[in-house]
Every structure is written in C-alpha cells, then in structure tokens.
Amino acid sequence: MANQKVAMLTAGGLAPCLSSAVGGLIERYTDIAPEIELIAYRSGYQGVLLGDSIEITPQMREKAYLLHRYGGSPIGNSRVKLTNTADCVKRGLVKEGENPLRVAAERLARDGVTILHTIGGDDTNTTAADLAAYLGANGYNLTVVGLPKTVDNDVVPIRQSLGAWTAAEVGAGFFDNVSNEQSAAPKTLVVHEVMGRHCGWLTAATARAYMQKTAGNDYVEGFLMNAQMKNIDGLYLPEMTFDLQAEAERLRKEMERNGFVTLFVSEGACLDAIVAEREAAGETVKRDAFGHVKIDTINVGNWFSKQFAALLGAERAMVQKSGYYARSAPANRDDLRLIQSMVDLAVESALNKVSGVTGHDEGQNGKLRTIEFPRIKGGKHFDTSVQWFGDMMDAIGQKWTPAG
Numbered sequence: 001m002a003n004q005k006v007a008m009l010t011a012g013g014l015a016p017c018l019s020s021a022v023g024g025l026i027e028r029y030t031d032i033a034p035e036i037e038l039i040a041y042r043s044g045y046q047g048v049l050l051g052d053s054i055e056i057t058p059q060m061r062e063k064a065y066l067l068h069r070y071g072g073s074p075i076g077n078s079r080v081k082l083t084n085t086a087d088c089v090k091r092g093l094v095k096e097g098e099n100p101l102r103v104a105a106e107r108l109a110r111d112g113v114t115i116l117h118t119i120g121g122d123d124t125n126t127t128a129a130d131l132a133a134y135l136g137a138n139g140y141n142l143t144v145v146g147l148p149k150t151v152d153n154d155v156v157p158i159r160q161s162l163g164a165w166t167a168a169e170v171g172a173g174f175f176d177n178v179s180n181e182q183s184a185a186p187k188t189l190v191v192h193e194v195m196g197r198h199c200g201w202l203t204a205a206t207a208r209a210y211m212q213k214t215a216g217n218d219y220v221e222g223f224l225m226n227a228q229m230k231n232i233d234g235l236y237l238p239e240m241t242f243d244l245q246a247e248a249e250r251l252r253k254e255m256e257r258n259g260f261v262t263l264f265v266s267e268g269a270c271l272d273a274i275v276a277e278r279e280a281a282g283e284t285v286k287r288d289a290f291g292h293v294k295i296d297t298i299n300v301g302n303w304f305s306k307q308f309a310a311l312l313g314a315e316r317a318m319v320q321k322s323g324y325y326a327r328s329a330p331a332n333r334d335d336l337r338l339i340q341s342m343v344d345l346a347v348e349s350a351l352n353k354v355s356g357v358t359g360h361d362e363g364q365n366g367k368l369r370t371i372e373f374p375r376i377k378g379g380k381h382f383d384t385s386v387q388w389f390g391d392m393m394d395a396i397g398q399k400w401t402p403a404g
Contacts, residue, residue: 005037006350007053007108008117010073011044011080011124015149015163016170016329017339019074021119023067024343030061033351039111044120045080045127048104049093053111068336071328079289082127087289101134108135108142115143115350121150121161122378123290125357129373132355145350145370146357147342151327154199156377158359159366162339166332167195167202171322172209175264178320182229182260189261189314193301195323196266197292200237201382203266204389206322207235210264211392232396233261236304238268239384240400248311250398255312265304267323274303341368 008025010018022040029036038056041047054075067074080100081087088100108116118128125146132144148158151167175192182188194203214230233254234247255261275285275293286294301319309317331339342358349356349370356370363375382389384402393400 003112004033004114004351005039005112006115006117007039007041007111007113008075008119009041009044009047010075010077010149011118011120011127012077012149013079013121013151014072014077014327015121015151015161016071016166016327016331017149017162017335018077018119019067019070019072020331020336020339021147021149021162021343022074023064024339025117025347026056026061026064026067028343028347030064032347039113040075043076044078044124045082045104046078046093047076048107049080049082049088049100051107051111069330071330079123080127081123081289083130084289101131102138104131105135105138105140105142109140114141115145117346117350118144118146119149119162120146121148121152122155122376124149125155125373125376126378128357129376132373143350143353144355144373145346146373146376147339147346148357148359151202151323152196152199153201153205153382154196154378154380155357155359156380157362157371157375158357159362160338160360162342163327163331163335164202164205165334165338166329167326168205168209169332170329171202171206171326172213174322174325175206175210175320176213176230179230179262180225181318181320182262183224185316186259187255187313187315188259189255189263189305189309189312189317191263191265191301191305191308191317191319193265193267193304193319193321193323195327196238197268197271198238198379199382200239200266200269200384203235203237203264203269204382204384204392206326207232207264208388208392211395228258229260231262232264234263234398235265235393235396236263236269237266237382237384238271239381239403240269241403242398242400244307244311246399248308251308252312255314261308261312261314263304263308265301267298267300267321269300270303271298271300274298274300345370
C-alpha cells in the first residue's frame, strides 16, 4: 500500500447517497488501509481543474459516521465536462489553449493521487472514463473507480443506482401532504412533477410508494378526506404514449364525479414534443455543457397543467415538484445497505487496480461487480413491462402504449 493516495469527488445533481458514500469511503479506507492519505476535491471536477481540495484529517475520519445522517454533498458538486474545452475556458476553469483533460491529469499527478473515486451519474462516470483513458495513454498511474449516483435510475447496465429508492420514498411523502390541496377548492387539478429526463422509473416508483403509503389509511366516512382524494388519476412517463383527447375525456369524468384530478408526470414526459413545439415557434431552447436540454427551463409539469386544465374544466390548477426535496434527503435504509456494498467493492477494486463503476451488472445476471467504463451509458429507459407497473396502471384505470 506504499505511497498510495486516494482522492474522491461528487459531481452532477444531488442524490440521497452522496454524503453517505463519502462517509462510507472514508470509513472503509480507515478500516482496511488506515495509512493511506485521503483528500476530496471540492465541487467535483471543478476542484480538480482548480487544484481545490480538502484534506481528510484524523478528526474528520473519526466523525465520518455522521455523514450517513445527511443529504447533499459534504464536498460539493458541479457539472463539468472535461472534453468540453470551450465551456471550461468560458467558466474560467482552464486558460485558452489548455486541454482540460491534461490539466486534470497533471493536477492529479502533482497531488500524488493514485486512486480516484467519482460519485455521480452517467455524465460523471463517462467523464471519469475519458480521464482514465487519457491518463492511461499518457503513462499516468491512476486507478479510477466510480459509484453510480442518480435518482433517475437510468445508468446502463446498472440495475439500481444509489439514491433512487430514497428519492421515491421521500417524493411519496412529499405528495401525501400536497394531495390535501384537493380539499382547498372545487374542481382542482394537481400535477405532481417528478424528476426523470429520459427515464420514468422514479415517477413510477414514487407513484407506487405513494399508493403503498396511503393504502392502509383509515378515514371518517362521509367527509371529503377519503381514499378517493389520495388516488392517482393519471401517470405519464417518457416511455409511454397516450391519446390526449381520450385521456382528457376519461379525466373529465373523474373531475365531474369527484371534483378533483391528480396527475403524476415525469419531467421528461412529452419533452421532445414540447421542445420541437418551442423551436418551431422560433424559441432558442437552452442546453447544458453536456448538450442536454436545461429541463428546468421547459417546465413539463406546467405544460401538462395547461393542456389538461382547459380540457377538464378545472377552476384551479397547480404544479408541485418533489425533485429538489427528494434528491436532497439523507439515504434511507435500503440505500444505506446498497451504498455500503458498493463502497466495499469500490475500495477493494481500487486497491487491486481495477478501474470501472461498481454496480449490479444487468449483462451478468445482476452480479455486483466493477463494470468496465466503456459499457457505462446514460439514458436507460424504464422497463414498463415489469409486473408491478402493469398492476399499478390497472389500478389507476389508464390506457397507454409503450413509446417507440
């Protein structure tokens, strides 16, 4: 273990696993290789480019267990793509004419880092893959082991990404309170927008958790607060298509019968159609460093609210978004167990000089292993053929067809 030095970073959006994963890595190295020096780069790859790091002191190691109790990232995040030189220059992270990959590699070499742990989604880990390839081609001795973090649960070929289970559970709790808004005014339409750019898994899992959470409620018969008020009347994902007019007709009957309608919508549902509609109208749609549409500027929930409010004759319509609330939560019990198993494997792989991303490999019967970087991709779609999803849609009473 001589002359080993470990660095870690978190990047991309938040998820309910970052703090715990950082704490877990510190604990694991302290347990099995206490002599190895640990640092963390502040604000993801930005910290690598700027040489901004935090030394993990003995006092921080002793209290690392506290990190399992919190959401957010104790070392800060950013969205930086090392192969997007123009963006790095524009943001003042590198100088004109510099190659960000080279700047990052030289910083890691100068800092004496031999192991780098990246905790993030597909963008973070594909950037890690770019970095690992550059380092290898230029003779640097560095092992890069990523941990898969995203509430969207959309990393190929990983079965379950860290933080997604928690986000679904917390999103369900968020909407349990919001659903009471149905009692605030007659003919109310409530749209619950859930995160998920390309993948509807989180929206579906949040709906399932919400239905399970409210299924056992006891009510006083005769009042408005009843099982009907806690129902979901429609659910819309990027992986499904539906007939807007037929849905509006079905939901209008629900509005007339009950006086309210509740919809769960993935932030990526109908996204392509909305973007095309706006670009056709001459609008410039903003995109990030990775070329993704800046989804918060599109406001899919608002689009659904406007479309359906008019068609249903709603007198009041509101959009509630659980995304930032859910993704900032501390990890729940299921995620803590998943984090621990992935952290243990990440440390073992790093010490054995095996680079890749830890996860349950869907290409190998769900075996937990360190998956090769070239196989890591984003945008995995939710499998709408799973039994629980079909059962849930039957309970909602909604007709739909898989997209594509």
